[in-house]
Amino acid sequence: MSHHDLILFFLQVCTMLGVALVCGQLMRKLHQPAVLGELLGGVLLGPTIFGMLAPVAYSNLFHGSEVATTGRDAVIRLGLLFFMFVAGLEVDMAHVIQRGLSVVATSILGIVVPFALGFGLVLAAPALFGTQAQGRAMLFAVFMGMAMSISAIPVIARILMDLDLMKTELGTVVMAAATIDDLIGWSLFAVILSRFAPGGLHAGGPLVTVGVVVGLFAVILTLGRWVGPRALHWLQSHLNWPSGFIGVTTMLVLLAASLTEALGIHAVFGAFLVGVALAETSEAWTQAHDVVYQFAISLFAPLYFVSVGLKADFIANFNLPLVLVVLLIACLGKIVGAGLGARLGGMPPRRALAVGFGMNARGAMEMILASVALEYGLIDQRVFVALVVMALVTSMLSGPMMQRLLGAKPSPALAPA
Secondary structure: OOHHHHHHHHHHHHHHHHHHHHHHHHHHHOOOOHHHHHHHHHHHHOOOOHHHHOHHHHHHHHOOOHHHHHHHHHHHHHHHHHHHHHHHHOOOHHHHHHOHHHHHHHHHHHHHHHHHHHHHHHHHOHHHHOHHHHHOHHHHHHHHHHHHHOOOHHHHHHHHHHOOOOOOHHHHHHHHHHHHHHHHHHHHHHHHHOOOOOOHHHOOOHHHHHHHHHHHHHHHHOHHHHHHHHHHHHHHOOOOOOHHHHHHHHHHHHHHHHHHHHOOOOHHHHHHHHHHHOOOOOHHHHHHHHHHHHHHHHHHHHHHHHHHHOOOOOOOOOOHHHHHHHHHHHHHHHHHHHHHHHHHOOOOHHHHHHHHHHHOOOHHHHHHHHHHHHHOOOOOHHHHHHHHHHHHHHHHHHHHHHHHHHOOOOOHHHOOO
8 A cells, every 4th residue: 555545545534434423423412323424424425415516526535546445445344344243242142032923023024025025016017127127027026025125234233222222122123133134135145146156155056055054144143152152251261351352253253254255145244143142241241342342333333334325326327216116115015014023023013113114224235235236237227226225215214213113312322422
């Protein structure tokens, strides 16, 4: 990295953190989750606003050096892994088991209903989605059904943390159900991509791909939960603490992320599952967790959520009818499906509806999926923009609607000093 590249890298990160801090503080003043301000800050800083008003300055800052941009993206990706690891540490598996009915019902209906709506929409009106849908309607219908079904675990986790709901029954149900839905959705996406990129782990066919993915998750959540805490307790007596915890868990997070990424499932799931496997409640464990938690929340999370808005220009290739249809189907399917599942699982109506809105956040997970699909030629620019707009709107709706339904307030632990 040259002298010029290094300066640009520092300026990019500094600008993104500054925008995240200002917009996040503003949202907190309005009693809204900070993540909402960080997402809006990304839109302001991205090509839609800053890039339109000051194209030269925008281009010089964010596209002036490919090396600096690559370094920034690497930091953001690494930070996202740590944030998801922290989110996994917050999941109480005992609570998940106790609320098994709510989790299962929410997860099943939260993926079946939006999948059916997205799948049916493509078959009913393929012309709306362009030549890709008309050329291979069935495969495109499966993709859209899956795109309507996934959530955004990073955004959901941040919203729940902001509203101090992560360790509650509702937060546990939302995180567990969203995790199951996304694992199914991304596994299905890996199978779809195997049609376009044969070779590697996909070469054995769809059943082999699904089997390997399910096996990895089962190992992490069963054997990992048994071995992990015991191994770290042993290491605690032989390493400095909490620095030893940070070093060892970083290695585990990167290893799990590498495995899940190699399987065609996004790396964040590996980091999240490692957090779930290593969740512990002892005082020494809590102190070690707090070190990683504060660093992830204060630095990595704001960078990541601002970066979401940098990835799309909402003016180019914007098709209003397509955007509205995709947004309507996405919201209707996920809110009704997940909300009905939570209600059948025994939750009161308002809390069940809050679960539906919580599951409705799509965020950068949808953007990642749309970007990969665009790269492989599965969708065109119009569908890509529609999916990105849907991802942002649903993410921005989730926090305020949950807050309104539950009367929740931002967590004092996350509030600005």
